[in-house]
Amino acid sequence: MKDTFIPSQLNLKQQWYLIDAQNKCLGRLATEVSTLLRGKKKAIFTPSQDVGDYIIIINANKINVTGKKQNKKIYFRHSGRPGGKTIETFEDLQLRIPERILEKAVRGMLPKNRLGRKLFTKLKVYKGQEHPHMSQKPQKIEL
Structure with missing residues (x-):
């Protein structure tokens, strides 16, 4: 009888990728990033295992x-207190916290469970060119 193949039994080395979000379309970039985070393009993809890679996104403030949608797309959050509802447009949020836009788009495309929360920690988003992950030697990819 054969044993079941489980990717976590391999010593899987996860790659670091660097993506420049400058002049990229928000939704198209988010789908590619979520696919890489899950590891869906790998031959050893298993839906219940974390076989994805680490993703670094720079220039999040220059996403298109x-x-x-610049004026009409809204982002909703609630503090949990009575009257704590806050609604912001894409334009306002891009000026205030541009990283949050990409994070929210990618998080919505990941599984809504423990695995999805674990995968989301492997996404690093920065509004400028600089990032603190140079020692991981990220491989730059064009999407």
């Missing part, structure tokens, strides 16, 4: 959206 199409159409009138």
Whole structure:
């Protein structure tokens, strides 16, 4: 009888990738990033295992959206207190916390369970060119 193949039994080395978000479309970039985080393009992909890679995204403040989403797309959050609802447009959030836009888009495309939360910790988003992960020698990829 054959044993079941489990990718976690391999000594899987996870790669670090660097993506420049400058002039990229938000949704298209988020789908590619979520696919890489899950490891869906790998031959050893297993839905219940973490076989994905680490992703570093730079220039998050220069991401684009199409159409009138710049003014019409809204982001909702609630503090948990009565009257604590806050609504912001894409434009306002891009000025205040540009990293949050990409994080929210990618998080929505990951599984809504323990695995999804673990995968999300492997996403690093920065608004400028600089990032503190040079020692990992990230491989730059174009999407």
